[in-house]
Amino acid sequence: MNALALKSVVAEASRGNALGAYFTETRFELMRMVRNPGVAIPVLAMPFALYALFALVIAGEAIDKDANLGVFLFFAFSLMAVTMPALFATGVTLALEREMGLLRLKRAQPAPPASWVVAKIVSGLVLAVLAYAPVLILALAAGKLALGAGQVAALSGALLVGTIPFCALGLMIGSLVKGTAASSYALLLYLPGCYLSGMFFPMPRSMDWQASIWPQFHVKEFAMHLAGITPHKEPLAIAIAIMLGYTVLFAGVTIWRLSRKG
Amino acid sequence: MNNPMSSENRLHALDAVRGFALLLGVAFHASLSFMPGWPPGIWSMVDNSPSQFLSDAGFVSHIFRMSLFFFIAGFFGRLLYHKLGARGFWSNRAKRIVVPMIVGWVILLPTIFFVWNLGMTKMFGGTPPAPPTPPPGWFPLTHLWFLYELLLLYVAVIALRALVVSFDGAQKLRSLVDTLVANSIRMRIAVFTLGIPVAGALMTLPFWFYWQGIPTPDSSLIPQVPATVGFGTAFIFGWLVNRSGTALDAITRGWFVHLVLGIVATGWLLHTMHATPMAQPGLTKTLFALVFGVAVWGWVLGLTGAALRFLSNYSAVRRYIADASYWIYLAHLPVVAALAVWVGHWQLHWSVKYPFILVVSFAVLFLSYHFLVRPTFIGKLLNGRKYPLRKPAQPSVGQEPAAPPTVPSSDSGAPVASLRGIVKRYGKTTALAGIDIEVRRGELLAVLGPNGAGKSTAIALWLGLIEADAGQVTLLGGAPQDLARRRGLGVMMQDVELPKELKVRELVTLATSYYDDPMSVEETLRRAGIEQLANRSYGKLSGGQKRQAQFAVAICGRPRVLFLDEPTVGLDVQAREALWASVRRLLADGCSVVLTTHYLEEAEALANRITVITKGRVIATGTVDDMRALVSRRQISCETRLSPEEIRGWPGVVDAQRVQDRLQITATDAEGVVRQLLAADSALLKLDVRQAGLNEAFNELTKEAA
Numbered sequence: 001m002n003a004l005a006l007k008s009v010v011a012e013a014s015r016g017n018a019l020g021a022y023f024t025e026t027r028f029e030l031m032r033m034v035r036n037p038g039v040a041i042p043v044l045a046m047p048f049a050l051y052a053l054f055a056l057v058i059a060g061e062a063i064d065k066d067a068n069l070g071v072f073l074f075f076a077f078s079l080m081a082v083t084m085p086a087l088f089a090t091g092v093t094l095a096l097e098r099e100m101g102l103l104r105l106k107r108a109q110p111a112p113p114a115s116w117v118v119a120k121i122v123s124g125l126v127l128a129v130l131a132y133a134p135v136l137i138l139a140l141a142a143g144k145l146a147l148g149a150g151q152v153a154a155l156s157g158a159l160l161v162g163t164i165p166f167c168a169l170g171l172m173i174g175s176l177v178k179g180t181a182a183s184s185y186a187l188l189l190y191l192p193g194c195y196l197s198g199m200f201f202p203m204p205r206s207m208d209w210q211a212s213i214w215p216q217f218h219v220k221e222f223a224m225h226l227a228g229i230t231p232h233k234e235p236l237a238i239a240i241a242i243m244l245g246y247t248v249l250f251a252g253v254t255i256w257r258l259s260r261k262g
Numbered sequence: 263m264n265n266p267m268s269s270e271n272r273l274h275a276l277d278a279v280r281g282f283a284l285l286l287g288v289a290f291h292a293s294l295s296f297m298p299g300w301p302p303g304i305w306s307m308v309d310n311s312p313s314q315f316l317s318d319a320g321f322v323s324h325i326f327r328m329s330l331f332f333f334i335a336g337f338f339g340r341l342l343y344h345k346l347g348a349r350g351f352w353s354n355r356a357k358r359i360v361v362p363m364i365v366g367w368v369i370l371l372p373t374i375f376f377v378w379n380l381g382m383t384k385m386f387g388g389t390p391p392a393p394p395t396p397p398p399g400w401f402p403l404t405h406l407w408f409l410y411e412l413l414l415l416y417v418a419v420i421a422l423r424a425l426v427v428s429f430d431g432a433q434k435l436r437s438l439v440d441t442l443v444a445n446s447i448r449m450r451i452a453v454f455t456l457g458i459p460v461a462g463a464l465m466t467l468p469f470w471f472y473w474q475g476i477p478t479p480d481s482s483l484i485p486q487v488p489a490t491v492g493f494g495t496a497f498i499f500g501w502l503v504n505r506s507g508t509a510l511d512a513i514t515r516g517w518f519v520h521l522v523l524g525i526v527a528t529g530w531l532l533h534t535m536h537a538t539p540m541a542q543p544g545l546t547k548t549l550f551a552l553v554f555g556v557a558v559w560g561w562v563l564g565l566t567g568a569a570l571r572f573l574s575n576y577s578a579v580r581r582y583i584a585d586a587s588y589w590i591y592l593a594h595l596p597v598v599a600a601l602a603v604w605v606g607h608w609q610l611h612w613s614v615k616y617p618f619i620l621v622v623s624f625a626v627l628f629l630s631y632h633f634l635v636r637p638t639f640i641g642k643l644l645n646g647r648k649y650p651l652r653k654p655a656q657p658s659v660g661q662e663p664a665a666p667p668t669v670p671s672s673d674s675g676a677p678v679a680s681l682r683g684i685v686k687r688y689g690k691t692t693a694l695a696g697i698d699i700e701v702r703r704g705e706l707l708a709v710l711g712p713n714g715a716g717k718s719t720a721i722a723l724w725l726g727l728i729e730a731d732a733g734q735v736t737l738l739g740g741a742p743q744d745l746a747r748r749r750g751l752g753v754m755m756q757d758v759e760l761p762k763e764l765k766v767r768e769l770v771t772l773a774t775s776y777y778d779d780p781m782s783v784e785e786t787l788r789r790a791g792i793e794q795l796a797n798r799s800y801g802k803l804s805g806g807q808k809r810q811a812q813f814a815v816a817i818c819g820r821p822r823v824l825f826l827d828e829p830t831v832g833l834d835v836q837a838r839e840a841l842w843a844s845v846r847r848l849l850a851d852g853c854s855v856v857l858t859t860h861y862l863e864e865a866e867a868l869a870n871r872i873t874v875i876t877k878g879r880v881i882a883t884g885t886v887d888d889m890r891a892l893v894s895r896r897q898i899s900c901e902t903r904l905s906p907e908e909i910r911g912w913p914g915v916v917d918a919q920r921v922q923d924r925l926q927i928t929a930t931d932a933e934g935v936v937r938q939l940l941a942a943d944s945a946l947l948k949l950d951v952r953q954a955g956l957n958e959a960f961n962e963l964t965k966e967a968a
Contacts, residue, residue, distance in 0.1 A: 024775035028761070028768055035763040035799075101758035108725035108755065110748040110776045110819070 022115045029119035030126060033089065040127060043088050047081035048134045055144045067146035071229060074135070074145050076200050079220055081135050082159045085127035086166035087173075087186050090120045094174025095182030103258075121167045128163045132156070147227065155227035162219030165243050168250035169215065175257040193217075208233075218242045274576055275569040276334050281584035282565070283331040284591040286323050288627070291405070291595060292619045293320045295602035296612045303393070306381035306599035311612040317473070321535070322528055324475050325554070326561035328408065332493040333562050335412055336419070336500025343420065355416060357643060363409040366592050370404055373596040381603040399482050405595050407480040414485060415497045440506035443499070447512040453523055453563055456499060457555015460492035464551040470541035472531070472550060496562065507734075510570060511741055517567025524560025527553050588644050589635045590627040598623045677736075678703050678823050678854045679724055684733035686719055686878075693719040695878040696733070701823065706845070706855040708865035711875035717858045718756065720875070721825050724856070725753060738822060749777055752821030754812045756828050762801025766792060766811045769800060770818050777819030789847070790814035791840040805832040813841055817848065824848060824855045830864060842868060896932040899924050900939065901947040912938055924948070 033040055055063060055073045063070035097103050106116055136156065139145040147155065173186050193214035194200055196207070203211060211217050211233075218239045225236040294305040297320070298312035343351045382390035403410055430436055446452040464470060467477070467488065476493070479486035503509040513520075530553055534546065541547040573580065601619045608615060635641045641648040677700040686694040694716045701707050709717050722728045723735045726742035735742055738750045760769050767783055774780040787793045792810045795803065800811060809832055816824060826845070830838045845855060845868055859865055865872055865886070872889050874882045882889065895916060902925050906918040914931030929935040932951050939946055 021775040024772055028764055028772050031768070032761050032763040097761075100760075101755065102760065104727060105753070105755055105758045105760075107727055108748075108751075108753045108825075109773065110745055110751070112745070112776075 021112050022118055025111070025115040025119040026122045029116075029123045032093075033123055033127065040085075040089075040130075043085045043127065044131045044134075047077045047084065047131055048138065050080070051077035051135050052138060055139065056142055060144075063144050070139075070144045070146060072202075074139050075220060075223070076194075078132055078135050078139075078155075078159055079162070079199055079216060079223075080194060081131040082128040082163050083166040083216065083219070084190070085131050086124040086163035087170040087190055088183065089124040089127045089170070090167050091170030091173040091186050092183045094120060094171060095177050095179055098174065099179040117171065120171070121164075124167045124170065125160065125163060128160060132159065147229075151227040151229070155223050155229075158223035158226040159219070162222060162243065165215045165219070165246040165250065168247045168254070171254045172250040172257075175254045212242075215243065215246050218246075274580070275573045276337060276566070277584040278573045278580050279566055279569045280331060280334040280338075281580075281587035282569075283327045283334070284587040285583070286327045287405075287591055288594045288598065288623065289620060290320055290323050290327065292598040292602070292623060293317075293616060295606060296616060302382060302385045303378075305602070306378050307602040307606040308385060309602065309606050309612065309615065310608075311610065311615065313612040313616070316612065316616060318532055321473050321475070321532070324473075325528060325531070325557050326524070326565070328476070328493060329496040329558050330562045330565060331408065332412070332415070332496035333500040333503075333566065336415075336497035336502075337504045338500075339416060339419070339497070340501045340504040348420070351420075355413070358646070359409050359413060362592060362644060363406050363413075366409075367404065367406050370406070370592075370596060371402060374402075374404055374599065377596050377599045377603060380600070381606070384603060384606065396481075399484060401481060401483050403480045403483070405480065406592070407478065410483070411479065411485075411489065411493055412497075414490070415494055418494070419498060419501060436505070439502060440509075443502045443506045444508040444512055447503075447509055447516060447563065450516060450519060450523075452499075453520055453559045454556055456495055456559045457552065457557075459495050460488060460558070461548075461551035461555040463488040463491040464554065465548055467541070470547070472535045472539055472541055475554065492558070508741070511744065513563055513567040514570040514744075515567070517564055517571050519564075520560050520567055521564030522560075524557055524562075524564050527557035527560055531557055585636070585645050586628060586631040589631045589640070590624075592644075593630065594623060594627055597626055677701055679737045679856070680735075681720060681723060681730075682734045682736075684720075684723060684730045684735065686716075686723065686728070686730050692878055694723075694730075697875065697878065697880050699873055699880065699883075701854050701856055703854055704849060704852045705870040706849055706857060706868050708869035708872045709856060709858045709875060710862070710865060710872060715875045716878040717875055718827065719878075721755075721827055721856065721858065724823075724825065725751070749819065750822040752816040752819055752824045754809075754816040754824075754826045754829050756831075758812065760800050760808070760812065760815070762799065765797050765799055766803070766814070767796040769811060770814050773815040774818045780819045781817075783818070786814050786818040789817060789844050791837070791844065806834060806837055809833055810837060810841070813844070817844070821848075821853060824853055826855060826857045828859055829857070830859070830861060838864075895928050895930055896951055896953055898927040898929055898932060898935060898939070898949070898951050900949045901925070902939065902943045903945065904939070904943050909935075909939075 051073070054077070055070065059069060059073060063073065094103070103116070107113075136145075136152070140152075145152070169189070170186065173182055173189065177185050193216045196203070197211050197214035197217035197220070198207075199216050199220060218234075221232060221234050222236065222239040222243060224230075225232060225239065293313075293316040294300075295307040295309040296311065296313040296316045297305070298314055298317055300308060302308050342354065346354055379390070426435065443452075446455065460476060464476070470477075476488050477486065479489040503513070531550065534550055538546070541550065598619060601622055605615045605618060635644065636649050638648060679701040681694075681697055681699045684694050684697050685692070697716070697720065699707070699709070699720065709720065711717050719728070723730055724737055724742055726737070726744075726748060738747045740747050742748065764772070767787070770783045770786050774783060774786070780786075781789070784793075787796050790810055790813050792807070792814060795807055795811065798807075800808065803811060809829060813826075813829060816826070824845075830841060833841065842864070845857075849855060849868075855868075857865070857868065869886060871883065871885055873880055874889075901923055904925065906920050906925060909915055909918040909925070909927060912935060914929050914934045916928040916930060918925060918927045920926075927935060927939075936949065936951065939949075
C-alpha cells in the first residue's frame with residue numbers, strides 16, 4: 001500500500017461514527033432482549049408476583065394498620081425489581097456472549113470499546129424500569145404505599161441509580177464465568193444479600209455487623225435518605241461512597257479481567 | 263522502533279503543532295502593548311486601552327508555546343540526525359538555523375531598535391528619557407533567542423547521546439528509557455513529573471513575576487537556568503519520544519486527559535496569580551511552580567495528542583501554513599511592534615485594535631512569505647525547497663517540507679500488515695517462535711499449517727486481541743490496537759456465534775455502524791450472496807448459512823485487510839464458489855486478504871502466496887507453484903503384489919503405503935522406481951504417475967518439520 005492510500009485510510013478512519021455505533025448497539029441489545037424473553041420474563045414477573053402475594057394477600061391487613069410495614073415491603077420488592085435485571089441482563093448475557101466468542105469478535109472489529117458495555121447497562125436499566133413500574137403501580141393502586149408524590153419520585157430515581165453497582169457486579173460475574181454457570185453464580189451472590197442485608201425482613205441486632213457487606217443494604221439506605229424516610233442506619237454520604245466503591249471495584253475487576261482474557 | 267509509515271502520517275500532525283506554536287507567538291507579541299500596568303520600554307508601546315483579558319490569554323499561551331516548540335524540535339531533531347547522519351545534520355542545521363539566526367539578527371536588531379524608539383518618542387511626546395545602562399553581559403538576542411537555545415540544545419544532546427552510546431553498547435539503558443518514556447505517558451505520570459525540573463529552577467528565582475512563566479532568555483548569551491532546564495527537558499523528552507516506538511501512540515490516546523489536566527492547572531494558576539502577581543517566598547510559590555509544570559506538560563502532551571488524533575492526514579492548507587510559520591515567526595516582531603505603536607493612541611477599545619494588529623500583521627507576513635520567500639532562495643534556505651510562484655503550490659505527499667526540522671521521505675510499497683520477529687508464549691508453551699510474515703497490498707496470503715501450528719495466534723496478534731512477547735506487529739502502518747486503524751479491517755473468526763435473536767440484515771447493520779464508509783446493507787448482502795437470508799434470524803440458519811452471514815459482517819466495512827479464519831467450513835460447493843468469487847472481487851478492488859484454511863484447494867484456487875507454519879515457525883513461504891516445486895516429488899500409484907515394506911527400501915522411494923487395494927508410493931526418482939516396479943512385478947496393473955498436489959507438498963513439508 002502506498003503512503004497516499006494509507007493516508008486516506010487513516011484520515012477516513014479518524015472521522016469515526018462512534019455515537020452511531022453506541023446507539024445501534026443499544027438498539028439491537030434491547031431488540032434481543034425483547035425477542036428472547038427467557039431471561040426477561042422471570043426477572044420481570046417475580047418481584048411483581050412476590051409483592052402482590054405479600055403486600056396484598058399475606059400482610060394486606062397489617063399494612064392498613066401500620067403504614068411503615070407497607071413502605072418496608074415496597075422497598076423489599078422494588079429493590080429486587082430494579083437490581084435483578086441489572087444483574088442478569090448484564091452478567092448472564094455477557095457470560096453467554098463470551099462463550100459464543102462474540103466478545104472476541106467485537107474486540108477484533110472496530111467496535112468502540114465501550115459500546116457493548118453501554119448497550120448492556122442501558123438494557124439493564126430499561127429492564128429495571130419495566131420490572132419496577134408494575135410493582136409501583138400495584139402499590140399505589142392498592143393504596144399500600146403511604147408516601148407523597150415527591151417522595152415516590154425521589155425513591156424511584158434513587159432506586160434506578162442504585163442499579164449501577166449491580167450492573168457492575170453483573171459485568172464482573174460475566175467476565176469471570178462463562179456460559180450458563182453465570183446465572184448460578186449471580187444468584188449465589190445476589191440472593192443471600194437480599195436476606196442478610198435486612199431487605200426482606202428485619203435482621204436481629206446481632207446480625208447488624210454483616211448487613212453492610214451487601215450492596216443491597218446501601219442502595220436501600222441511599223433510597224431512604226433521598227425519599228426522606230427514617231430511620232437511617234448510615235449517613236447518606238457513606239451510602240453513596242460505598243455504592244461508588246463497589247461500582248469501581250466491580251468495574252475494575254471486569255476491566256482487568258477482560259483486558260487479559262477477552 | 264519507529265515504523266516509517268505511521269511516523270510519516272504523524273509528521274503532518276507534528277508539523278502542524280509546531281506551526282501553531284510559532285503563530286501563537288505572533289498573537290502573543292501582538293498582545294503585549296495591551297498589558298495592564300506595564301511601564302514604557304518593556305514593549306514598543308503602552309496602549310491607551312489595556313486589557314486584563316489579553317493579559318490572561320497571553321499568560322496562558324506563554325505557559326506552553328515555547329515548551330511545545332522545543333518538544334517538537336527534539337522529536338524532529340532525532341529524526342533528522344538519524345536520517346542525515348552527524349555530518350548531514352550539522353550542515354542542514356547550519357543552513358536552516360545558524361544562517362537565519364545571524365542574518366536575521368543583523369537585519370532585525372536595528373529595525374527593532376528603530377520601532378522601539380518610535381514608540382518611546384510617541385509615548386513621551388517627543389523626548390524619550392535616555393535608556394537605562396544595560397547590565398554587564400547584556401546581549402539583545404531578541405526573539406531569535408529560541409534559535410540560539412536550540413543550537414545549544416543540539417550540541418548538548420548530541421554530546422550526551424555520544425556518551426550514552428559509548429557505554430551502553432547493548433542498548434540496555436536505552437531500551438529501559440524507551441519503556442520508561444512510553445509507560446510514563448501511558449500511565450499519565452509524565453505530565454506530573456516532567457515539570458518538576460523546571461519547577462525546581464523557578465522556585466529558586468529571587469524575583470519571579472508569575473506572569474512571565476519561564477523567564478525568556480533573550481538578553482544574554484550565557485544560558486539561563488530556568489529556560490535551559492525547562493526547554494531542555496522538553497527537547498530531550500521530544501528526542502526520547504521519537505526513540506520510543508510506542509510513545510506517540512500513548513500521547514495520541516491521552517490527548518483528552520492531558521488537555522483537561524493542562525486546563526485545570528492553568529485555571530488554578532490564573533486564580534492564584536490574580537491574588538498575588540509577584541512570587542513571595544513560601545508555599546504558594548512552590549505550589550505555583552509545581553502546578554506550572556503540570557500546566558506546561560498538560561498543554562504540550564494534550565495539544566500534541568489532539569493534533570495526532572485529528573490532524574494526522576495531509577492537508578494542503580495546513581502544509582502551507584506550517585511552511586510559512588517559520589518565516590512569519592522570524593519576521594513578525596518589528597511588524598507587530600510597529601503596528602502597536604501606530605494604533606497605540608487611537609481612541610478605540612482594545613477589542614478593535616488587537617484584532618486589527620493581528621489581521622494586518624498576518625496579511626503582511628503571509629503576503630511577504632508568498633511572494634518574497636516561498637518562490638525564492640530564502641524559502642529554499644528556510645524550508646529546504648522553493649516553490650514556483652506561477653504554478654499553484656502542490657507539494658506531493660512525503661516531500662521534504664518546511665520549517666526548522668525536516669520530514670523523511672515516504673516509504674511506499676510497505677506491507678499492509680506484518681509480523682516481525684514475533685514470539686508468543688502461553689505459559690510454557692511457545693505458540694510462535696520468532697516468525698516473520700508480510701501481507702502486501704491486494705494479495706491473498708494463505709496461511710497453512712496443522713492444528714496448533716500458531717495460525718490463529720498470528721491472526722489474533724493482527725487483530726490486536728493479544729500482545730506479542732517480542733517482535734513487532736503492524737496493521738495498516740501501526741499498532742493494531744488503534745481503533746482508527748482497525749476500521750480498515752474486516753474479520754471472520756472461527757468458533758464465533760452471532761446473536762441468534764437478530765436477523766441477518768440487523769447483524770450487518772450493526773457491523774456497518776462500526777465503520778466510517780461502509781457498503782450499504784443491501785450491497786453487502788448481495789456481495790455475500792445471501793439476499794434471500796436477509797430477514798431470517800441468525801439462530802435459525804444452517805451452519806453454512808451462518809458462515810455466509812459472518813462473511814457479510816466481515817466485508818461490510820469495505821476493509822483494506824480482510825482476515826478469514828477457515829471461512830468455508832460447512833459450506834456446500836455452490837456457497838463456497840460464491841464466497842470465493844466474492845473474495846476475488848475484493849482482491850481486485852485492492853483489498854488484502856489473510857486466509858487460513860484446511861482446504862488446500864481453497865489456497866490453490868485463491869492464494870497469491872502461501873505461508874506454511876508448523877510449531878510456531880514459518881517453514882516455507884512462496885507462490886502456489888513455488889510450493890509445489892519445493893517438493894518436487896511424485897506420486898506413483900498401482901495395483902501390485904509387492905508389499906510397501908519391500909518397496910520402502912528401494913532407492914528413490916520416500917514412502918510407500920497400501921491404500922485399499924492400491925499401493926501409493928512417494929518418490930523423488932519416479933522413472934527409476936517405475937522401472938524397478940515393472941521389473942519386480944510383471945503383473946502390475948493401473949500404473950499412475952503424477953506431480954504431487956499442494957496437499958502432498960504440504961504434508962511433506964509439515965512432516966519434515968515435525
